[in-house]
Amino acid sequence: MKNLAHKMEYIRPVTEKAAVMLVSYVPKYQEQYRRMYNECYREMREALDIKPYDFIQDDSFFSNGMNNVYLLMKDEELIGSVALKGSEIDDLIVAPGFQNKGYGKQILLWALENIKSEKIILHVAQWNRKAISLYERNGFEITETFEIV
Numbered sequence: 001m002k003n004l005a006h007k008m009e010y011i012r013p014v015t016e017k018a019a020v021m022l023v024s025y026v027p028k029y030q031e032q033y034r035r036m037y038n039e040c041y042r043e044m045r046e047a048l049d050i051k052p053y054d055f056i057q058d059d060s061f062f063s064n065g066m067n068n069v070y071l072l073m074k075d076e077e078l079i080g081s082v083a084l085k086g087s088e089i090d091d092l093i094v095a096p097g098f099q100n101k102g103y104g105k106q107i108l109l110w111a112l113e114n115i116k117s118e119k120i121i122l123h124v125a126q127w128n129r130k131a132i133s134l135y136e137r138n139g140f141e142i143t144e145t146f147e148i149v
Contacts, residue, residue, distance in 0.1 A: 018109035087117035
């Protein structure tokens with residue numbers, strides 16, 4: 001079985017505004033972020049047999065590119081996060097204990113309001129049907145399908 005992913009483009013703008021505010025990543029949340037990231041991606045990586053199953057293996061992950069990561073916090077607890085990389089929304093994740101409560105949509109709406117690009121894209125594994133559905137309900141359409149190698 002091929003591991004497929006989709007490129008999606010924001011084609012049908014939505015008018016709904018985010019009801020949350022995200023903050024820039026700071027190193028004091030590194031362990032919470034590592035745990036959430038690995039928990040959120042482990043099931044997919046195991047299903048698609050992409051190793052290592054826990055992607056963040058050591059602190060080197062945090063040495064580059066965290067300046068474009070934004071966190072949704074409740075008090076001192078990490079609910080979810082997203083990275084804004086040029087025209088791309090990347091790594092939109094919600095901690096397992098907060099999933100299916102609307103936080104993914106709120107993080108997506110926040111990202112759409114805060115990304116600095118006319119053309120907005122994201123990539124998602126075909127395996128992640130819940131995310132694809134969320135993105136389609138909020139203005140994205142699949143524009144390309146490719147194999148994950």
